[in-house]
Amino acid sequence: MCFNETYKIPILTTHVFRITFNRTRFEQRNIQSINLLATIIDRKVLQFQNNSDQIMIKIDLSNDHERNQTIDIDLKIKAKYLNRTLINYNIKTIDINEQIDLLNCSVEVLTLPPQLLRTKIFLRSIPFIVIFISIQMGILLDIVVLKELVHRPIAVAIGFICQYGLMPMIAFTITKIFQYPPLYGFGLFAVGCCPGGSTSNQLTVIFDGDINLSVLMSFVSTLTSFLMMPIWFYTLGNYAYLHELKIIIPFQSLMRSLATTVVSLSIGMIIVYFFPKLKPYVHRIVKPVSILLLFYFFIFGTYVNFYLFAYINLRMALTTPLLPWVGYILGGVVAWIFQQDWIRIKTIGIETGIQNVGIAFLVLLYSLPEPENHQSTVIAMIVSYISSQPFYIILLIRFIRKKCFKKKEVQIKNIVEVDVKLKDELENSSKSMIKFHQEVDHDLQKVPLSSIV
Known part of the structure; x- marks a missing residue:
C-alpha cells in the first residue's frame, strides 16, 4: 500500500x-x-x-x-x-x-517542465535558423580581411581575453555581491563561461560592426571552449558553488555547434565564390532579416517559456542582466584601451556580452538532478531574453530619429522649393519690368520732338 x-x-x-x-x-x-x-x-x-x-x-x-x-x-x-x-x-x-x-x-x-507542442516547434526551429544565419554570414565574409585578422590577431586576442577572462569573473562577482543561492549562482556562472553565440553576428551586422572579426571571434571562442570551460568549472565553479557536484560539460554539443558554424560558413563562402553577384543582394536584406529573427526569438521564446517567469524574483530580474550589459561596456573599454577603431570596439563589445546560452542550458540540465536542473535554467533564460534589450532600445531610437529627420528633411525641401519658386518668379517679374521699360524708352526715341511739343 x-x-x-x-x-x-x-x-x-x-x-x-x-x-x-x-x-x-x-x-x-x-x-x-x-x-x-x-x-x-x-x-x-x-x-x-x-x-x-x-x-x-x-x-x-x-x-x-x-x-x-x-x-x-x-x-x-x-x-x-x-x-x-x-x-x-x-x-x-x-x-x-x-x-x-x-x-x-x-x-x-x-x-x-511542460511538454507542449509550441516548445518542440521552437526548439526544433533553432538549429535551422542558426544554419541560415551562418550561411548569410559566410556570404558576407571577406577573405582578404580574414587573412589580415589571422596574420595580425590583436583584435581576436582582445576578444578572447574579454570572453574568457572578464565574463566568468563578472558572473562570479554578481552572484556574490547580490548573494545568489548556490543553485542560481552556478546557473549564472555557467552562462558566463560559455563561448560566443550566433546572435552576436546578427547584432554586428545590424549595428555596422566588423562581421569578419565577429565570425572569427565566435569560431575561436567555440574552439577554445573545450579547454576554457573545464578550467573554470572545475576550479572556481566547483569551489564557489557546488563542492560535491560532478559537473558534466557537453563536449558533443560543443562539437556539434563548432561543426555547424564551420560547415554553414563554408557553404556561404562557396555560394558567393560561384555567384559573386549574390553578395550585394544578401548585404541588402541581411539587416531586416536579422531584426526579424531577433524579434522571433524574443516574442516566440517568451511565449514558449512564459511559465518560467513565475520563478524570477525581483533581485534576479534586476541583477542577472548585468552580466551581458557589463560585458558590452568592459569589452568595448578594453578594445578602446588597445587603440582599436570604433567599428572593432563595437564588435568586440557585442561579442563579449553575447554568450551561447544553449551550451549553459545543457551544462545545467546534465550536471544537476531533477527538478533543480530545470530551476537553474531560469537564469540562462533571463540572460537570453534580456541580453539584447539595450539593442532593441537603440533600434527604436534610431527608427524614431530616422522618421523625425526624414520629416524635417521633407519640410526643409518644401521650404527650399518654395524659396526657389519665389526667387524665380521675382527674377521673371524683374526681367519683365526691365523689358517693359526698355520697350517704352525705345518707343519714345522713335517719336519726333516737334510732335511732342
Whole structure:
C-alpha cells in the first residue's frame, strides 16, 4: 500500500495518483471501512483537484457489493510549480470488532517542465535558423580581411581575453555581491563561461560592426571552449558553488555547434565564390532579416517559456542582466584601451556580452538532478531574453530619429522649393519690368520732338 517510487509530473497538467488495496485480504481481516487522509506538503507545487492541499476519502466495505479483486482510490493532483514535494497519506482501517489499524505512507513527486507542442516547434526551429544565419554570414565574409585578422590577431586576442577572462569573473562577482543561492549562482556562472553565440553576428551586422572579426571571434571562442570551460568549472565553479557536484560539460554539443558554424560558413563562402553577384543582394536584406529573427526569438521564446517567469524574483530580474550589459561596456573599454577603431570596439563589445546560452542550458540540465536542473535554467533564460534589450532600445531610437529627420528633411525641401519658386518668379517679374521699360524708352526715341511739343 506504500510506494517507494518517485513520480514525475509535467507542470500545467493533471495526474491521477492511484492507491490500490487487495480486497481479498481485507475480507479475510473482516475490514468494514477504510479512511484515507492525503496531504500535500507544499501546496505551491501541487494541489488536489478541489484546489486544496488535503483530501479525505472514506470507503464503507460493508455496503460495497463490488466483486473486483482490488479496491482503487484515485487522487487527482495538479502540478503547478517546478519543484519537488511529498504527498503524505494516512490509511485507517476498522474491522467488525471496531479495531483500528493505522498506516502512514508518503510518496515523492517531482514536477518537470511542460511538454507542449509550441516548445518542440521552437526548439526544433533553432538549429535551422542558426544554419541560415551562418550561411548569410559566410556570404558576407571577406577573405582578404580574414587573412589580415589571422596574420595580425590583436583584435581576436582582445576578444578572447574579454570572453574568457572578464565574463566568468563578472558572473562570479554578481552572484556574490547580490548573494545568489548556490543553485542560481552556478546557473549564472555557467552562462558566463560559455563561448560566443550566433546572435552576436546578427547584432554586428545590424549595428555596422566588423562581421569578419565577429565570425572569427565566435569560431575561436567555440574552439577554445573545450579547454576554457573545464578550467573554470572545475576550479572556481566547483569551489564557489557546488563542492560535491560532478559537473558534466557537453563536449558533443560543443562539437556539434563548432561543426555547424564551420560547415554553414563554408557553404556561404562557396555560394558567393560561384555567384559573386549574390553578395550585394544578401548585404541588402541581411539587416531586416536579422531584426526579424531577433524579434522571433524574443516574442516566440517568451511565449514558449512564459511559465518560467513565475520563478524570477525581483533581485534576479534586476541583477542577472548585468552580466551581458557589463560585458558590452568592459569589452568595448578594453578594445578602446588597445587603440582599436570604433567599428572593432563595437564588435568586440557585442561579442563579449553575447554568450551561447544553449551550451549553459545543457551544462545545467546534465550536471544537476531533477527538478533543480530545470530551476537553474531560469537564469540562462533571463540572460537570453534580456541580453539584447539595450539593442532593441537603440533600434527604436534610431527608427524614431530616422522618421523625425526624414520629416524635417521633407519640410526643409518644401521650404527650399518654395524659396526657389519665389526667387524665380521675382527674377521673371524683374526681367519683365526691365523689358517693359526698355520697350517704352525705345518707343519714345522713335517719336519726333516737334510732335511732342
